[in-house]
Every structure is written in structure tokens, then in C-alpha cells.
Amino acid sequence: MKDDYILELQHIRKEYPGVVALKDVSLEVKKGEILALIGENGAGKSTLIKTCSGAVIPTSGKIVINGKEFTHMSPQLAAENGIAIIYQEFNNVKGLSAAENLFLGNPIRKGIVVDKKAMEKEAEKAFAQLNIKIDPKTLVGDLTVGYQQMIEIAKAILQDAKVLIMDEPSAPLTTAEVESMFKVCELLRQKGVSIIYISHRLEEIYRLSDRIVVLRDGEYIKTLITKDSHVDELIQLMVGRSLSETFPPREETYKKDEIILELQNVSGNGDRNINLQVRKGEILGLGGLVGAGRTELVQMIFGAAKKTEGKMIFKGEEINPKSPREAIDLGIALVPEDRKRHGVLLGISIKNNINMPIYKKISRASVINNKKELEIAKKCEEELLIKTPTLHQIVKNLSGGNQQKVIIGKWLAANSELLIFDEPTRGIDVGAKAEIYKLMNEVIASGKTILLISSEMEELMGMSDRIIVLAEGRITGELGKEDFNQETIMKMASAV
Template sequence: MGEMLLEAVDIYKSYSGVSVLRNVQLHIRRGEVHALMGENGAGKSTLMKILTGVVKQDSGQVRYKGQPLRIQHPKEIQRLGIGIVYQEFNLLPDLTVAQNIFIGREPGARLRGFISERQLNEDAAKILQQLKLKINPRMKVSELSVAEQQMVEIAKTLSYNCELLILDEPTAALTESEIDTLFDVIHDLKAQGVAIIYISHRMNELKRIVDRVTVLRDGQYISEHLFQDTTVDKLIQEMVGRELTSKFPGKPDYSRGKKTLEVKNVSTKQLLRNISFEAYEGEILGIAGLMGAGRTELARAIFGADRMVTGEIWIQGKKVAIQTPAEGIRHGIGYITEDRKKDGLMLSINIKDNIMISNYDKYSTAGWVKENEAKRVTDHYITRLGIKAVNRNQEVGNLSGGNQQKVVLAKWLCRHTNILIFDEPTRGIDVGAKYEVYELMYELVLNGVTVIMISSELPEILGMSDRILVMAEGRITADLSAEDADQEKITHYAMNQ
């Protein structure tokens, strides 16, 4: 391992009296990939905000390259050689790749105040080449895939000779092959002596790249290990502070009932081609596939959010016409979206109204909301799902990720839909909250609900599904029973080999 690059000791931080970091330490050496682990709310984000100058610690010192780290303004981290790539990118979609990489630092033309577009593109091309990426610097960022956008973010940090790169959940939106590319890039950076702080909930990936790991729990430093000296189970135990016998709850005793959903020859304008499948009550149907395989598109088409060009949906043996989500809901379908902030929640609105928004047909008469019942039902779900909030009137935007996801779940539980589609239900939420989501799925299945689960995490697909559909390029390429499926097989079909 290289010399010490960054050293944080005794970091304390509280927000309006609530302590979020206590006695936290972090040691980062040059040329290492250092995983920072902890459940949501463990203090990872706050610690990163301190390292990047977004907030100041209350006490404690951060030493960077042997000097105390002083950042007056987040802009200064570029000069210091610190880069961060957030889970949600900070790119400007209508500018080109090159413009995004050099924004604010564009190479000047001979005429002062003007930019040399040619120089800009050449410089960008050099950096992209360095990363062995085949991205045209003249392309608009909005035309790139999610993985490519992330690479552009990384390229941006490298353009100012970044020595400490922070990656926050970098693989959350990537396919398996894109993750490989990312890891190749990380290996190259390591070889160049760049230190990488890697924040992720995905245990399987950590094994592939991480040298060292620091665990935080409830704002406190727990441990630092060489990754090879520890095990995933041990890390999880340290993160949650309890023995997790399994990442998945034990499968309760249920069996497949009658057919509830039949999808026949569904095609959409963009992606889906002749999709047919069936789903049954008392069954968890997993849908696996790579990003862009059309899983979300399929869910949206069934739910009525997107138009179908051809195809039929049959529910409980009857053909139905679903043109809008409102109609989908009326036919007993629920859809828990992949991106809860963008598509699932109304952040400026309180918990109660977020839960009620899909349920007013039950909790209103003649257009008037039955407010008392709405309050009672909301409180019921807050207790039942253990939503941590001040009260039902708290704005959903002020809740943590796991609790936001629970609000979405409460909305659909309250609906009592017969068919519930979960789209990446555990993305970006911590281990404990994941476990609760899984338990909830079992509870639903026991009550005869048809659960359809779209997931990019193979362990989740394999751990939870009774039957697995694999999609690739807008088609279903396999329909496997849980016993027949394994990671290799699913990957094989997902790549449509």
C-alpha cells in the first residue's frame, strides 16, 4: 500500500442538535480502493460532504497530503485533486461530453473570453482515450447511456488530475458488462496511484476491487479491515450490529394458486417484441435482465403507463383494456417504480397525502376526502412498516431513502392490489430495510397477491423468486423455475447467447 493520502480523526458533526457523526475516523492511502460501508443513515454521505467541503465538521481534523484540509468552497476541491461522482449525476444534458468535462475551465481561444471548441474536443478525446472509452466528445450527454454518463463524470474528475476519487454507489444503474468496464477503469486509476473511496451496498462487487474497508454504523466508526482479512458476513454483521442469519428471510409455506395475469404478444413502439407470459397468485415472479432489456418498459406497458402497439392483457381470465395507470390500478395492478424520487413520490408533500394519492376512491365520498379515515389509515401504515418520521405530516422529501421507499410501499399496500410489480425494490436502501422489503413480499404472497419483481441483482432474483423470466433486447429469452436457475444460466440468457 502507498503512503497516507487522507486521514480523518475524531470527526464530530451534528445537524440542529441531532448528532450524525461521532468520533469517526478514516485513513486513505494512495493507490487503494477503500470501501466505505454502512447502512443508510450511518453517516457516509455526511462524511463525504465534509471531505468535499459541502459541510464543515464541528470538531476533528482532516489531513490531506499531510496538511490540514481547508475547503472554503466546494469548487476548491478541483484544485486539491479531490473528485466525487454522485449517484445522481451532475451533468448538463444539453451540453456535449467535452463541454461537460471542462465546464468552467474551458481552454481559451486567442480572443479573450471565447472558447476554442477544437482544443476542447481534443483535450476531452485525450482523457476519454486514457480511460479507453469509445465516447465521442461532441455527443450530447443526453444521448449517452447511464454508464457512459458515469464515465464522463469520472473523466471530468481526471481532467483536473484527481488524486482522491469518491464514487457513490457507482454501479447502481449499470449492467454487468458496464460494471466490468468501470472496474477496468478503476484498476487503471489505482495503478496510476489514485486513491478511490468506494461507497456501495453491493457486497458481491466489493470482492472484486476493494483493498480495504471502513465500516460506519449510526454515525460511529466501527472498524477498518484489509478486505482479504474479513468476510462479507462479518462486514454485514458490523454494519447492522446484529447477526444476520441470512440476507433473505426464510421462505414461508405457500403454493401457487390460479392464474391471475396473462400477457399475450405485447409489443411497444420502442422496445418490446411479442412478450407473452403468465403470472399466478401466490407466486413471486422474478424478471431478470440487463439494463435496457425492457423490463421496466414491460411493467409500464402492463400498468398502462406506456402504450402497447399490439398485444392483450388478461386479468383473472378476462381481457382488459388498460390505457392509463388509473385503469391499471382499477384492474388491481400496482407498480412500484424503479426511481422513487423521480417517479414514485411527491417530495414536497407529506406522508399522508403521498400514501392517499392512489387511494382516494376508498377514502373519499363524492370527491371529498374522508380526512379522519385517511389519518387513521396513514398512522396504521406508519406503525406497520416502521416508517421513521416525526409524524404523518412530515414532508416525504425530508425522509431517508429507506423510509421513502416504505412510503411508496404503504401506498400500494393500502390499495390491496392483486398484482404488485416491484421494480428494483431494494436499490439504494440499506441491508436492514432490504430484509424488511423481502419479508413484506412474502407476506403479500401468503395473502394471495401476485408479486412480480424486476431486479438487476442476481442474488435477489435467485433468493426470492419462485419463477424467473429473463429478458434481453425487448424479448423474453427464458422462463426458469427457481430450482433450475443459477447465476450463470441467467446471465447467459440475459446476454441472449
């Protein structure tokens, strides 16, 4: 061991049936450095860092913490040795409050009784440090994904970790929240804490990290010194090829006066007085901060939440979908933000998930046409480059990015007319992102319409024909393509 290494992973191998997730991967983390870990979806990033907590037991290899060798970890060993992980799919309990989640498994006690008041007080302090406004008493299930992630970060900080491992922490956050998270990272680095930072956003890697480790197909590729490396080289190392433009050009396919969906004075689910028109064949972007009411709005359109006032007109007729099922039958699809809760059935196969909305269509007298079913799934696998040994793989075992592709594939297969994408590329790698953008363009070219929620400014501006901005449940502005500008959108997003 070298003195300045706090954590070393040595020759880690992990096999699953039909997949070798990691092949002989080694890396070292220095004290007080921010080490970025990058690679395409399915490269093995999450699997690798999970060996540090015992969530994954390596087939072979060693974990060395501060000179102490382990063949595998357990959550308790990890905590004792100062390792904290914020997972990609967070492990919070939706029915407990923010404060209770913060002290999950380690509550503050007064004698033998759990001291709720003290935990709420500590939670308030921790949130204040992070500059976030969460009432410690709020149920975590009632918070947006963005806030839920913030609680995870606060939790790790409270544990006084020596190595903080973050698996795509910025993915669900807005620009402003990412900034405050970065500040926390800098602060921790100054205190000598080491950070392993996984992200698909290369600009973050460049801002934050000291060194970069690249994985590809479960193999260690290279370690780079961030300030001496170039982004083109990085992408080349990740994907094994160079990439063309991220935002492919698209022909305008909409006509100004052809409206597919119109909302008139719609209120409900936290939104007030929403008036908007979606033109057939356009990508309408919805911008705003986390909690602005965008997800809430599309939930009403999708029949997943109740509208209390106003009218929704879809293809010239008033609609009032009372359930997602009704919305789906009308031709409306939603790729949700929180895929673990709403997007896929984790316990069933890729093939079943993709065919889920269309089983009625491909069955006769309740007998599923298996050939058709497989064909549809196969096509989807090829078009979206879903990385899996077999279409029978259960979705839970896929990498985060590949799960997202399965959801998108499902709605493309269902042939929906209005597709609502809520943060569609969250956690998706550069190569796959480009594929999804290309696909969106194909969706549009085939006469369909997209409503796009994105907190990634580049994506929102790069893909949309028009952008409507929301703040605190109201529309605060609208921009045509010629007026797209990051600052203007941010201003509208923080207008009250």
C-alpha cells in the same frame, strides 16, 4: 499528519433539526488505497462524504487534504485539491448530451466559443477507456440509469482526481458493467489514486477494498483490514445484531393456470413481440442487461409508455392504460428504478407520499381523514423500518435507502393487486433488504402478484418463482425455479 495519508476527516459532526447525522466521525485515507465505507441506510455515509465536496458543511470537525486543513469545503476547493465525488443521486442535466454533461461547468473552448466537436471527441475517448458504448451526442435523459452512472464515472476520471469518492456506484449497473467499473478502479489504484467506495454489496467490498470503515447511527464503529476480516463480523458491526437468512422461504401460492396478466404480441417502447403470462400469486422475475427493455416493458403495462401493437389482458379483460393513473385504478403499481424522477415527490413529507395514491379513499367530501392518514403512514414506518425523526420529514432529507422504503410503502398501502418492482433493493442495506424480501413474501401470501426486475442475480434467483430473460427488447428465454442458474441467465441475457 502522516505522510501516507491523502485525506483525513477529523471529528466530523453534522446536526440537522431533530437529527444528528454524524457524531465525531474520524477516518483516514491512504494514498492509493481503496477504502470501503459501509453502514445501514441512514448511517451517515453520504453525509460524511459530502463534507469533502462542500455539499454538506460540518457543524464541527476538520477536513485535511494532503496536510492542508479546512473547516469546510466548496466544490471549487474540492476540485482544486483533487477530490472528485460521484453522488448516489447523480447530478446530471437530462436535457444535455452525454458529452456536454461530461464537461459540465468546465467546457472545452475554442477562443470563447464552446467547442462541441472537441468535447464529443474527448467524450468518445473517455467512454472507450471505460469500455462503454455511448454516443456522445445522446441526450442524457434518454439514457438508462446504468449509462447515466457510467457518465458520472467518466467525468471524475477526466478531472484527474487524486481521491475519487463513489457513493454506491455499482447499484444501477449490471454484472458486466460492474466488472468494467472494477477494472477502472484497479487501474486508478495502480496509478496511486485513492478511492472511497460506498456499497451495500459486501461481495464487492471484499473484492475491491483494502480497508473497511464501519459507521452506525452516525457514529464511527471500527476500521478493519479487509483480508483479515470476516463477513459475519462485518454485518454484526453494521447492524448491531446478527442476521438470519436473506431469502426467507415461501410457500407456493400460485396455480399454474390462473393467469392475472397476459401479454400477446406486445410491441412498443423499444420492445418487440412480447408474449408472456403472469400467474396470480407468483413472483415473476425479469432478467437481462441494462438496456434490455425490461423497464420499457413494465412502463407499457403501467400506462407510462405507449404500446403500438398487441394485447394486454389483466384479470380476464383487455386493458389499455393510457396513464399511470389509469393503471393504478386498475390495481397495478410500479416501484420505479429511478426514484428521484418517478417514485416520490421529494419536496413533501413521508406521510403525504405514502398516502398519495389513496387520498380519494381516505377522504370524505374532500376532507382528508387525518387520523387514518397518520395511522397508515405509521404502520408503514414500522413495517419497513423507515428511519426518520418524524413522519412529517420531507422525503428529500431521507437517506437513499429510506426514500426507497417510502415508495414501497406507498404501494403496499394502496393495496394494488399487481406490484411491479423495478430494482427494488438498489441502494438498500443488508438488514432492510431482508425486511423487503420478507415483505414481498407477505404481499404474495396475501394473494397479490409481483413482477420483479432485478440486475442482482442472487436476488432475482432467490426471490422469483420463474424468470423470463430479455435482450434487446425481445424475450430470449424462460426458466422455472428448478433450472435457475447464473450462467444460463447470463447467456440468455446476452443472446441476440
